[in-house]
Amino acid sequence: SLYFWSSTFSRRKNFPPGPTGIPFFGNILSFGKQPPVTMLRWKEQFGDIYGLHVGRKPLVVLSDFNTIKKVFGDDAAAGREQSSPIRHDIATGAGSGLIFSQDDLWRTHRRFALSTLRDLGMGKNWLEDSIIAEVEGLCQTLRDTEQKPFDPKEQLTNSVSNVICALIFGQRFDLKDPKFTQLTTMLTTNIQNVDVEGLAEVMPFLMWFPNRVRDRVMTVRRNLRSLAVFFKDQVDEHARTKQRDEVVPDYLYAYQAEAENRSKTVAENTFDEPQLLSSLFDLFIAGSETTSTTTLWAFVYMIENPEVMWKVQAEIDQNIGRDRVLTNADRGLLPYTEATLLEIQRCASLVPLSVPHTTRSEMNIDGYIIPKDTVLLANLYSVHRDPRYWEKPEKFDPTRFLDEKEKLIRHEGFAPFSVGKRACLGESLAKMELFLFIANLLRSFNLRLPAGKTLSHEDYHASVVNCPNPFQLIFEPRT
Numbered sequence: 349s350l351y352f353w354s355s356t357f358s359r360r361k362n363f364p365p366g367p368t369g370i371p372f373f374g375n376i377l378s379f380g381k382q383p384p385v386t387m388l389r390w391k392e393q394f395g396d397i398y399g400l401h402v403g404r405k406p407l408v409v410l411s412d413f414n415t416i417k418k419v420f421g422d423d424a425a426a427g428r429e430q431s432s433p434i435r436h437d438i439a440t441g442a443g444s445g446l447i448f449s450q451d452d453l454w455r456t457h458r459r460f461a462l463s464t465l466r467d468l469g470m471g472k473n474w475l476e477d478s479i480i481a482e483v484e485g486l487c488q489t490l491r492d493t494e495q496k497p498f499d500p501k502e503q504l505t506n507s508v509s510n511v512i513c514a515l516i517f518g519q520r521f522d523l524k525d526p527k528f529t530q531l532t533t534m535l536t537t538n539i540q541n542v543d544v545e546g547l548a549e550v551m552p553f554l555m556w557f558p559n560r561v562r563d564r565v566m567t568v569r570r571n572l573r574s575l576a577v578f579f580k581d582q583v584d585e586h587a588r589t590k591q592r593d594e595v596v597p598d599y600l601y602a603y604q605a606e607a608e609n610r611s612k613t614v615a616e617n618t619f620d621e622p623q624l625l626s627s628l629f630d631l632f633i634a635g636s637e638t639t640s641t642t643t644l645w646a647f648v649y650m651i652e653n654p655e656v657m658w659k660v661q662a663e664i665d666q667n668i669g670r671d672r673v674l675t676n677a678d679r680g681l682l683p684y685t686e687a688t689l690l691e692i693q694r695c696a697s698l699v700p701l702s703v704p705h706t707t708r709s710e711m712n713i714d715g716y717i718i719p720k721d722t723v724l725l726a727n728l729y730s731v732h733r734d735p736r737y738w739e740k741p742e743k744f745d746p747t748r749f750l751d752e753k754e755k756l757i758r759h760e761g762f763a764p765f766s767v768g769k770r771a772c773l774g775e776s777l778a779k780m781e782l783f784l785f786i787a788n789l790l791r792s793f794n795l796r797l798p799a800g801k802t803l804s805h806e807d808y809h810a811s812v813v814n815c816p817n818p819f820q821l822i823f824e825p826r827t
């Protein structure tokens with residue numbers, strides 16, 4: 349097998365150089381607990397484009413902003429791996445939905461999702477109103493803690509998930525509803541376990557006997573099946589109430605209408621139920637954990653940099669006052685607050701390796717010949733720490749996003765939502781949510797650590813989403 353191994357490698361003549369792997373495993377055993385950090389070190393050694401292997405699967409890691417922009421702007425780099433041991437395709441079909449589909453299926457459904465989300469949110473106050481209602485509910489829950497140490501993660505996740513529920517199902521759940529909490533907890537668990545994917549792929553025999561990897565894979569799969577039942581119930585419920593005219597339009601109705609329309613006009617209609625279930629999974633997964641975890645990062649950075657928190661609060665107090673809820677229209681008056689949100693996103697690099705792309709055909713990337721079906725990783729974590737774009741990248745400093753007149757600037761090398769054809773399709777929703785949640789939380793509360801506790805941005809769990817390890821805070825009302 350060693351011969352086979354080395355012969356497969358030597359055949360890839362123009363493949364980018366990188367760290368040496370070991371037979372059978374490739375480089376996966378060297379990733380460490382925080383792969384993006386390890387990959388940043390490899391960048392320093394091998395440059396902006398280097399090659400790796402997970403098992404025998406080749407991977408190319410891109411670490412420079414402009415290279416990523418160029419490569420991800422090309423349709424040839426817009427593929428996704430079509431299956432995985434721990435994806436919801438066990439319940440909905442491989443290569444379906446929005447995140448893991450590719451080619452025409454992806455193009456059609458991405459276009460539909462973008463325009464539907466735009467139509468649902470645009471020029472209408474209900475989306476902003478429903479986000480604000482969630483923010484106010486969350487603030488009430490935090491006031492109810494009466495300044496006792498409290499871990500905000502679960503309530504925060506529920507509040508943010510409710511925004512997605514409003515968008516896709518036209519309904520929200522009580523923040524303390526145990527069934528809803530069970531659902532959001534399953535999603536959180538699954539996101540945190542994505543890092544088991546590579547191990548399960550490289551060592552499929554681990555599924556044959558009890559061990560930690562198998563336990564994690566089984567938990568994820570069990571959760572996926574329960575979630576699929578939940579989504580299916582929602583779909584059926586919608587089908588039953590379709591005729592009522594007082595309903596608020598939502599993603600599900602829009603999808604069902606599109607499906608009906610296309611069934612009359614298009615020969616090959618991909619707006620079927622498995623594709624719907626898969627898309628609901630994706631919007632839920634991509635749309636809730638990301639925003640709520642960014643808010644957790646905001647708490648961490650505000651505790652680490654209290655002078656920034658005070659400055660944000662002072663800006664809000666002076667320009668708006670602390671007694672009324674901040675709305676989207678206030679953003680223009682709060683450049684320092686906006687800059688702080690951007691700096692939180694830069695430092696957190698929430699989705700540190702973006703979502704892996706694959707090549708749909710052979711690509712030439714700066715002289716390297718990358719074969720079809722190669723996985724491409726964008727190391728956004730290293731982009732956000734690149735000294736070519738960021739002065740003193742390790743420093744938390746919102747003013748880097750402001751010009752000398754304290755006006756907000758667009759900063760080169762900033763890509764929390766990735767770039768190109770597959771860039772986040774919820775970006776504008778996410779930005780609105782981040783502002784409304786974080787700015788209103790800071791308007792309403794001083795954040796403090798319980799006596800004797802510490803908090804550090806280095807204490808986190810690395811997976812597809814980097815998430816701070818659990819912590820408690822004291823939420824001291826500011827009114």
Ligand code: HEM
Pocket residue numbers: 420446447448458465630631634635636638639642698699702703704705764765766767769770771772773774775777778782
């Ligand atoms: C702070 C919040 C968020 C961050 C940091 C974030 C980041 C990302 C990143 C890095 C990607 C991968 C892009 C790529 O493959 O190149 C992505 C994809 C995606 N995001 Fe977001 N996201 C956020 C919020 C949201 C929200 C609120 C939604 C829901 C509407 C959403 C829906 C999606 C979808 C559907 C994709 C897959 C797009 C595709 O494959 O074509 N995201 N996001």
